[in-house]
Amino acid sequence: MAEILEFHIKGGDFNLAGKASSKIKKKLIQLGVETSTIKRIVVATYEAELNVVAHAREGKLTAIFEPDSIRIIIADSGPGIEDIDLAMEAGFSTATKKVREMGFGAGMGLPNIRKNTDELEIESKVGVGTRLEMIIYY
Amino acid sequence: MKVVELAEKFGLEIFSGNVGLQKEISGGYVSDLLSDVMGFALENQVWITLQTHQNVIAIASLKDLAAVIIVKGLQPDPETVKHSEEEGIPLLGTDMETFEIAGKIYKEFEI
Amino acid sequence: MKVSELIKLTEGRIAAGNPEEQINIERAFSSDLMSDVLTLDDHHIVLITGLANVQLIRTVEMADVPVVLLCRNKPATPEMVNLANEIGIVLVETHFSIFRASGVLYQNGLKPLY
Ligand SMILES: Nc1ncnc2c1ncn2[C@@H]1O[C@H](COP(=O)(O)OP(=O)(O)OP(=O)(O)O)[C@@H](O)[C@H]1O
Ligand SMILES: [Mg+2]
Numbered sequence: 001m002a003e004i005l006e007f008h009i010k011g012g013d014f015n016l017a018g019k020a021s022s023k024i025k026k027k028l029i030q031l032g033v034e035t036s037t038i039k040r041i042v043v044a045t046y047e048a049e050l051n052v053v054a055h056a057r058e059g060k061l062t063a064i065f066e067p068d069s070i071r072i073i074i075a076d077s078g079p080g081i082e083d084i085d086l087a088m089e090a091g092f093s094t095a096t097k098k099v100r101e102m103g104f105g106a107g108m109g110l111p112n113i114r115k116n117t118d119e120l121e122i123e124s125k126v127g128v129g130t131r132l133e134m135i136i137y138y
Numbered sequence: 139m140k141v142v143e144l145a146e147k148f149g150l151e152i153f154s155g156n157v158g159l160q161k162e163i164s165g166g167y168v169s170d171l172l173s174d175v176m177g178f179a180l181e182n183q184v185w186i187t188l189q190t191h192q193n194v195i196a197i198a199s200l201k202d203l204a205a206v207i208i209v210k211g212l213q214p215d216p217e218t219v220k221h222s223e224e225e226g227i228p229l230l231g232t233d234m235e236t237f238e239i240a241g242k243i244y245k246e247f248e249i
Numbered sequence: 250m251k252v253s254e255l256i257k258l259t260e261g262r263i264a265a266g267n268p269e270e271q272i273n274i275e276r277a278f279s280s281d282l283m284s285d286v287l288t289l290d291d292h293h294i295v296l297i298t299g300l301a302n303v304q305l306i307r308t309v310e311m312a313d314v315p316v317v318l319l320c321r322n323k324p325a326t327p328e329m330v331n332l333a334n335e336i337g338i339v340l341v342e343t344h345f346s347i348f349r350a351s352g353v354l355y356q357n358g359l360k361p362l363y
Contacts, residue, residue: 244352
């Protein structure tokens with residue numbers, strides 16, 4: 001049976017952002033996954049977690065540890081993404097001034113996620129929310 | 139050193155703002171945070187950043203900076219180019235990363 | 250370059266971690282943007298930055314960056330220090346600007362990435 005970890009993510013709370021990714025990192029180290037693979041996984045997860053914190057109201061992160069891979073699902077309720085192709089472009093960001101002053105809002109999160117995942121699916125509905133599902137093979 | 143000399147010496151691309159190329163540079167400032175530049179950059183410094191949006195020129199103009207260098211081969215937004223023309227603040231570019239271009243330019247202004 | 254030499258060159262002081270840490274720093278990266286830091290794929294780096302918040306420490310944890318240089322006298326907050334110690338990151342504070350720190354470290358042999 002695949003092991004599952006679940007986390008709640010609160011929009012706007014940057015102090016807690018990264019908690020889920022940090023726990024997942026520890027788990028992957030325990031499992032003995034290769035360092036470079038762990039890094040790909042946690043970078044993608046952290047960017048997705050940050051996007052919920054920066055752009056949405058709240059979200060849920062589910063990490064499913066399969067024998068040969070990890071599947072991560074991040075679903076949020078929030079404003080949604082109007083144009084996913086545009087959002088995927090490096091440099092595109094709607095981050096607020098406040099968020100930018102904290103070091104976010106380079107518009108590189110989604111491109112980073114794409115680069116680090118083997119499979120990525122994004123669904124979004126404006127005014128409802130966004131759902132990311134990604135798979136990374138060990 | 140003048141902006142134009144700096145651009146030549148380090149092979150910087152000149153996107154816009156040619157009117158300001160004869161300005162004398164007093165030193166460099168590195169930041170990707172606009173409030174940081176607002177607070178601490180000094181007149182006639184050249185600002186090295188990864189930011190490409192038009193607020194960059196607004197701040198460069200307010201702080202009387204000599205020029206802006208965009209790193210990592212990023213292209214400035216069209217509005218940023220337009221703004222740089224209007225304000226006469228040269229917008230320059232390099233493929234180098236911040237650390238490398240800052241490292242090289244620093245040598246020119248060392249006291 | 251060892252942490253102790255980095256401290257000496259930047260007139261810095263240690264805020265978290267051990268100054269005698271025998272990490273061999275080969276390259277440096279200057280940035281204030283988290284997503285930019287998350288693109289790094291080298292493990293012998295010092296990150297030179299003007300940010301000083303907890304998110305910075307989280308980010309370097311994910312990016313596997315072992316040493317961070319906080320510039321322009323931005324003090325590390327107690328939360329930052331605690332988290333850095335917990336994760337095992339060396340934090341150094343300096344009064345140098347990012348420009349000056351980059352210049353001095355570049356001249357003393359640290360390489361850029363790529
Ligand atoms: N979960 C989300 N809900 C709503 N909008 C989102 C979400 N994730 C991304 N977006 C939209 O897509 C844009 C691009 O996202 P991306 O992660 O690439 O950059 P960013 O978050 O703005 O900045 P960075 O990730 O570099 O700090 C965001 O600015 C936002 O408009
Ligand atoms: Mg993002």
